[in-house]
Amino acid sequence: MKKIFLTLGIFSCVFFYAQKSENFYEISYNSICCGTPSTAPVMNYIESFKTKNKVKEIEVFRQSGLGREGEFKLFVGIDALSKTKRQSFIKGLNSAINSQNNTRNQSSDGIVNFQSTELVKKANLKQINNLTIYKKEKLK
Numbered sequence: 001m002k003k004i005f006l007t008l009g010i011f012s013c014v015f016f017y018a019q020k021s022e023n024f025y026e027i028s029y030n031s032i033c034c035g036t037p038s039t040a041p042v043m044n045y046i047e048s049f050k051t052k053n054k055v056k057e058i059e060v061f062r063q064s065g066l067g068r069e070g071e072f073k074l075f076v077g078i079d080a081l082s083k084t085k086r087q088s089f090i091k092g093l094n095s096a097i098n099s100q101n102n103t104r105n106q107s108s109d110g111i112v113n114f115q116s117t118e119l120v121k122k123a124n125l126k127q128i129n130n131l132t133i134y135k136k137e138k139l140k
Contacts, residue, residue: 021077
């Protein structure tokens, strides 16, 4: 039993101290009736931004298990970006999310929520349950 707690303690410390970002933006994926929207528009934007601006890595974490229909949140780390790149990133992220919300089926598709004025600190992420490193989902 002690070995299990020790192992979990080591892995959780490694996980949280390996994070480079201190500030994260929160993107919420909510369902209306038929599941959550796809993360493809947001993740495609992040990947294209990284290659276009020659950014090595943007940290993305996923908190799952927030509702019956698979609601979840993404946390995007922004500390690796300079101030001008950060502003450009947020503007593009807003437009990608707005485009996704505008093209959805109003009666059945879920909605993506994003507040560009609210940051989540690393200390707050440490207290969140079900937080994992986001791995790109295979698109259907």
